[in-house]
Amino acid sequence: xxxxxxxxxxxxxxxxxxxxxxxxxxxxxxxxxxxxxxxxxxxxxxxxxxxxxxxxxxxxxxxxxxxxxxxxxxxxxxxxxxxxxxxxxxxxxxxxxxxxxxxxxxxxxxxxxxxxxxxxxxxxxxxxxxxxxxx
Amino acid sequence: xxxxxxxxxxxxxxxxxxxxxxxxxxxxxxxxxxxxxxxxxxxxxxxxxxxxxxxxxxxxxxxxxxxxxxxxxxxxxx
Numbered sequence: 001x002x003x004x005x006x007x008x009x010x011x012x013x014x015x016x017x018x019x020x021x022x023x024x025x026x027x028x029x030x031x032x033x034x035x036x037x038x039x040x041x042x043x044x045x046x047x048x049x050x051x052x053x054x055x056x057x058x059x060x061x062x063x064x065x066x067x068x069x070x071x072x073x074x075x076x077x078x079x080x081x082x083x084x085x086x087x088x089x090x091x092x093x094x095x096x097x098x099x100x101x102x103x104x105x106x107x108x109x110x111x112x113x114x115x116x117x118x119x120x121x122x123x124x125x126x127x128x129x130x131x132x133x134x135x
Numbered sequence: 136x137x138x139x140x141x142x143x144x145x146x147x148x149x150x151x152x153x154x155x156x157x158x159x160x161x162x163x164x165x166x167x168x169x170x171x172x173x174x175x176x177x178x179x180x181x182x183x184x185x186x187x188x189x190x191x192x193x194x195x196x197x198x199x200x201x202x203x204x205x206x207x208x209x210x211x212x213x
Binding site: 085 | 180181184185188195196201202203204205
């Protein structure tokens, strides 16, 4: 595999980032996080109340590899808002505590949160599935 | 695999980033570091964390299982 070769995994990650205004790459799913840092980040996003999409990096090690190469960020979770990396669990926690996260997500008042989020079928076939919770 | 000590992480951060001060706690696998450095001035959190991650490279997630970070420029005491 050369650098020039097409890289469907990286392309899929890049389009997921550009197509989902709030996207979390995590270990496990929002319903069943497989790592404490991912669980905490999900809990914060849910408490802010802005719907988000999530990608589980565990099914294929290449997801994490390509994501980190693309984002220049070594750890999981990674939260993207409007195509930009916001940070991992530590930064999301700090921003939540200071109110910056709510501002970045355009949700000033966490109480104004939406009702239960609906989980829709992922549009894409494997290798990388996106859990689309924007609907 | 040799386990990692909080002291080792502290020393590597402080020698890897000029003028940095690091307080590191941890259990040999999961660590928590509070780092301040003049180099952080004017950088956003992402860029500050990248500087610290850069000290450890591929060891993160491997030898160093998890590193929680709080970074600040020296004047920024909040």
